[in-house]
Amino acid sequence: MRPVVGIIGNAFLINDEYPAHTGGRMNSQAVAEVCGALPLIVPADPALVDVDDLMAACDGFVFTGARANVHPVHYNEEPTEAHGVFDPARDGVTIPLIRACVARGQPILSICRGFQELNVAMGGSLYTEIRDLPGRVNHRMPPDGTIEEKFEIRQNVTFTRDGVFHRLMGAEVVRTNTLHGQGIKDTGARIVIDGWADDGTPEAIYVNGAPGFTLGVQWHPEYKAAEDPVSRPLFEAFGKAIADWKNGKRSGDLKIA
Numbered sequence: 001m002r003p004v005v006g007i008i009g010n011a012f013l014i015n016d017e018y019p020a021h022t023g024g025r026m027n028s029q030a031v032a033e034v035c036g037a038l039p040l041i042v043p044a045d046p047a048l049v050d051v052d053d054l055m056a057a058c059d060g061f062v063f064t065g066a067r068a069n070v071h072p073v074h075y076n077e078e079p080t081e082a083h084g085v086f087d088p089a090r091d092g093v094t095i096p097l098i099r100a101c102v103a104r105g106q107p108i109l110s111i112c113r114g115f116q117e118l119n120v121a122m123g124g125s126l127y128t129e130i131r132d133l134p135g136r137v138n139h140r141m142p143p144d145g146t147i148e149e150k151f152e153i154r155q156n157v158t159f160t161r162d163g164v165f166h167r168l169m170g171a172e173v174v175r176t177n178t179l180h181g182q183g184i185k186d187t188g189a190r191i192v193i194d195g196w197a198d199d200g201t202p203e204a205i206y207v208n209g210a211p212g213f214t215l216g217v218q219w220h221p222e223y224k225a226a227e228d229p230v231s232r233p234l235f236e237a238f239g240k241a242i243a244d245w246k247n248g249k250r251s252g253d254l255k256i257a
């Protein structure tokens with residue numbers, strides 16, 4: 001049997017009335033086709049699932065992107081209108097799940113909202129709207145664009161020379177998409193920022209000293225993961241980490257060749 005990857009689902013109303021937990025097909029495709037793993041959508045609600053069961057059922061997790069933002073109570077701020085919509089049930093699963101996976105070394109790959117969740121789970125905080133900060137640019141997707149326009153490659157990400165992401169990608173500067181409004185403010189404990197957009201926005205992180213794979217990216221590598229030269233090595237490395245985990249190897253994330 002293939003390793004199992006839990007893909008964090010998002011609360012969604014089908015036809016504006018039927019409550020569902022959804023996961024983008026591109027996440028499942030990246031996990032199945034590039035990681036070589038079985039993708040399973042996790043109904044992210046603490047009333048339905050618990051962290052120990054999830055960790056026993058899955059070899060690793062993808063913390064996906066989402067329109068809903070991490071609730072600011074998790075970084076000691078009051079919610080305002082500007083914080084937008086929330087998914088408190090997802091927060092109630094993902095924050096403890098990230099902490100447990102980091103502590104135990106179970107592989108996680110964190111994408112966009114998942115990247116922000118990883119930072120918050122480790123004690124960090126978020127800017128509500130990065131395009132309003134001096135010197136920053138708009139990282140949001142064109143709201144009325146086609147999928148191709150929304151996920152268009154439109155920024156440079158520069159990694160720390162000889163750092164984890166540089167070694168993984170084999171390039172110090174890569175090109176990625178970008179579809180987010182929030183961004184890292186204060187980094188959480190042991191969060192290392194390893195890549196930045198040209199305007200200084202943090203784009204690539206990992207947890208220093210974690211016993212397992214903890215890479216997170218602010219962009220969306222799941223888009224065309226099998227063919228994109230930046231996405232593919234990331235999902236391949238995650239695939240190797242989950243296969244190692246399933247086989248009882250505990251090699252850690254920072255030994256990327």
Ligand SMILES: N[C@@H](CCC(=O)NCCCC(=O)O)C(=O)O
Nearest residue numbers: 065066067068112113180181182
């Ligand atoms: N809400 C956060 C995270 C952004 C993010 O994950 N975007 C993916 C959107 C996918 C979709 O269209 O549903 C932020 O805005 O920073």
